[in-house]
Amino acid sequence: MNFAEILRTSGSQLAWSPDGRFCAVPVTARLEIRDSSSLQVLITYNCTDLIQVLEWSSDSSYVLTGNYKRCVTEVWSIEDPDWKCKINEGSAGLIKVCWAPDSRHILTTAEFYLRITVWSLVSKTVSYIKHPKNIAQGLQFSPDHDYLAVVERKECKDYISLMETKSWHLVKHFEVATRDLAGVQWSSDGSVLAVWESPLEYKILIYSLSGHSLATYSAYQWSLGIKGVSWSPSSQFLAIGSYDQKVRLMNHLTWRIIADFTHDSIIDSENCVIFKEVEKPLTGYPATLASVQGLPLILETTYEEEETRPVSLASITTELGKQASPRIGVGTLLFSRDNRYLATRNDNMPATIWIWSVPKLSLKAVLVHVNPVKEFTWDPRQPRLALCTGSNHVYFWSPFGCLTVAIPGAPTLQISSLRWHPSGSSIALMGRDQFSVCFFDGQPKMMGLNSSA
Template structure:
């Protein structure tokens, strides 16, 4: 892979544009736009400059509030930043002073500002249409949707959580929000094309809503309880209860991770007990339980990161994982159950784009990533139990705890990982290849990739929308890695 230079960033605010032509970076109170092919700076804006310049003022809170002082503006760093869906606009926000600013990529002089006022600002993000902005106020007072097209605002009262508990349908037509009215959990469905007009409002069976997750088809919702109870409900967008799941016995501490299969056929649920429950969409009952085990059975590919390979290679080049012959025993860290939120359970559940593979990371085994093979909808209908049940396929063992892992958004069998050190890791589902170390044929490749930079410890990894590049982030810097293009020899003309 080809790596770029190291650039500064703050708060991890680095993002490719939806078309992958530009990359956005926030550095303290300034946002920088670069071209992704040459990394030349195209635009740069500073938050707070528009306070002394004419702008399109979208509005402010009707409550009495004190405008931010010069000192507050000078010390305000950007906390949220993002692209609109068509890459035309860039959103930046500072929750400290409660101000959102919007810039236009093709018009450097255009600027819009939202002053959230005394109600404060907890979170801000783009709506799917790319012309509306969602502002969640502090203390769960309301969510305000500002329209760049009309300059008007729509208000929805009492959202339960500013960082979760809401979803948009895949086509962006409906906005679904978990709310709390009269001490009861409720769900509101709003039509985004009609200025977020209320379509349906109904009570939820939950007593302390933790979050909601909309199915890929957009007709079913998974709603689960808070940390005191392990229970998940399946409801339609019309408010009908389809099913309820709670494992027996319920060990408490609630649900930690939930993920939908891309086809909507399965829903995987995990708590703090190192078990993954697979629910099917016909009865919403469990069809399989994937449990963390210290002993890896035969038939599973076990890959181990070589020791001291970073020093040996001076952070340059690719080094394959060492393939270990199972059965193999893994070390499990036993949690202290007497403490709140013990270090156990599943910290990540994510499907690849085709749904054929499931990545799982357990907190009691932080240096290991598990990859499960998942049946397709056709396999699920098969009478062959070996094809219709998910099973462990590969185990990736690292020298340091895995801090981030992400599937390629385009290629169905590629995952990138990082462990907070001067390297990154790639696992790819390939056609049959020959493993020289074991002398066997395998259908996957696992490689360690050194980052050719000193004192750069990758703590987070993100794919570009086209799946050809990666963003690697350290505490206060970032770099990008792109697939090296192979030189195709030109054919010599015949004489």
Template sequence: MDFTPLVPASSIQSSACDLFVASVIFPSSLVVRSVATLGIARVISLEPNFTRNIIAMRWSPSTTGSSRILLVHSDKIVHIYDVMNQERCWTIDESESGIRHVEWSADGLDVLTWSDHHLYLSIWSLSGQGFVVPHPKAGSHSHSSRPGQPQQVAVLQREAQDQVSLASKASDGEWTIAHTFSIDTTDACGLAWSPSGKWLAVWDHPIEYRILIYTASGLLVRKYEAYDLGLGILSVVWSTDGEYLAVGSYDGRVRLLNTFTFAPTTEILHNELVRDPSIQAWREVFGATERRYDSAQAPMSLPTAKALPTELPKTGVSLLLFSPDGRHLVTRSDAMPTTLWIWSLAEMIPLALLVQLNAVKTVRWHPDESGLLVFSCQATDKTSNNSVYLWCCDWDTPRIVEIPQPDFNMQWFEVFADKHTLEAGMLFGGQGVVTMGYLVDETMTCIGTIEEAESEGEVDRQEPASLNTFNGTSSLIIHDTLPAAVRV
């Protein structure tokens, strides 16, 4: 991997079109750079008092070509800028109620703001119109834009009984509540549309294992409850092709529900003792001069998280990430935070096991390089970790790349989508600096000029007929016989 010279920056946010990155430069500047060169595209002046109170920056989505619009918000004010047109700017003032959270609508033409204490959700159109949804639930999964129909947003609301409201935008830009329906939950904490926009999954509070599948009209299609006792659902993700709904739970399992019957096809287990000799396992080791992967053979014990006496033990599967091509799934159990499991969805087998020295921090599938997984790990109190970890289904071994800056102290990274423009570029952020990295293999040389940027001053439950254990390893359970199809 080749790296560009370091560029001073902080509070970085990359655009959805992968063309720009924005950073805050104190005391009063917002700097927009080109991703391709890290050269400056525009400098926006901010009030120093506002700059000190910035909570987040968010670029508009790339679905309508409006991805050059950037918003910056504090706990009371939202400023919105068009990077390519200095004459276009907007301000949302919520000084009275305050701002807890801000997001863009899926089409990038409206801004959603949640007030303090989540008293209401406001939808602000860039054309000047506004709309209020009362009593929205809190949390990043409390709303979901419908794929294929970005003018529709499903919102969880806390009333006498949990309900979902479908907010819809008319052709004249006016928002209304198109439909509201009650849901059979105790305290719903999340919802998500399927990639086709046909199904809406709603899951209950972790104290109960319950996931419900609704149509857009509010018809309950399926209710799935894996067990009654113990903590329930921790994470829910639709596969990119819409064939599976993956549900991670506190019992350390991932249940893949097929989207024909919404019954479990497969259960993925994460055991501390791996007995299957056919699993490709790799351990990170720290040699005299560099980190590397050594092959590991079963049986092998995986390191577990050690909780302090005053803490509750960590458990459950919180990381579920499908590859863009729908062929692979990567998972991580919080009980074993240093281990990544990579699964083949076609064969329903574990492809690889990556055991790290430190807890896994950030995981991304590369959007263009098929089967390429990129991730980072946490640093320790004594040592920093500037390593980038790469695994590919076509490689014999995973790889570790060290950012060649001893004091870089890597904190985050982003992977960019347009390989024709960026040559599989990745942006890495350290302590007040950033650098671009470019993938280079044995058959390709990275060609390009990097400009060093100027410094700015720093339905009912149905049980499966039988269960089979894959390869007798207790790492995967396949539901052999599926219930009858659900008809709507």
């Protein structure tokens, strides 16, 4: 592994271009386009104000920046640095902006979800999508980029509109059998849609593109329900995380549950490997000097395999009924690219990551850390998981073992988020206003672990 020097950023933002050639980095109101391999600045753009949103077009020809306070979206061309486009929503306000898959249209959402505006960079025309519902996952493009699913709320009922992205014409509009739809997600092959209720009711529905309900599932009643949903890359499985601290795996043939993954605070199974993070603190004069300079007092941290059983995991005690958003339940679920592994986090055990073997439907490994995990994400090309906990260390897991790496010469960089390069050859380690990039020379050398799934 090789690490780049520490560079500046704003708001923990960085975006790799989809083709992997460039890296867009905002620094307050300045946008820097860097070479992805050397990190040399190639182009600099001066934006209207602080950059709050950053996104590449799918063809890597344009990059979008936005400022919600000023209701301004700006588009910059990589091939022609003198070209510029500016979109001002004015009094309607701006709370969300994104690219359309064709890289020639931009979608902006007005305040209070009054409307979604589709802006054309080619014809300079606009069109509107009315009655969008105020939810985070209410606007979803299909994986093949042919359709856009929009959740709508009219007359106290939920609807889904399917629009064709080439002409932006409505091709299907149907009512959904939900009381308060919380999210919609395309399957990875774009053949069906998963729709689920708000956390007040456990209910998930599968719809075909024709609007027909293929399946309805509810695990229990009268308790907080679904917290997270994730499709496997092959679309064979749908993982459903819930507030009862379980993940249920649904298959795509019968739409029935084939496995329950329970996140207990006590692990007594000997069929999984448990890794615990162990810190080695500074001592003597180096510790005194680090304390005076305000530097971390940790010299290094490593994973050690826990062989004894049972193992108790630290958890947060939550009194249900006294908190609006209790820190409990499985809200983050991520499949590896090869469909073999599922990584999850139970929110009342924030320092623990669970890795499940999908072929065996069993627990593969448990990673226990000293501090809560800020983010974890899979390598886009191979089963390699990267994690960060707000320290200057980055953690890796693969079927071959675990590894912890400290960023050299950056004791104050607190890694809070991670950005994989599309090729998986490097990963950006993001702090609040600084970042570094870890380049992989080859497969990281990790401590031994059985490589079978």
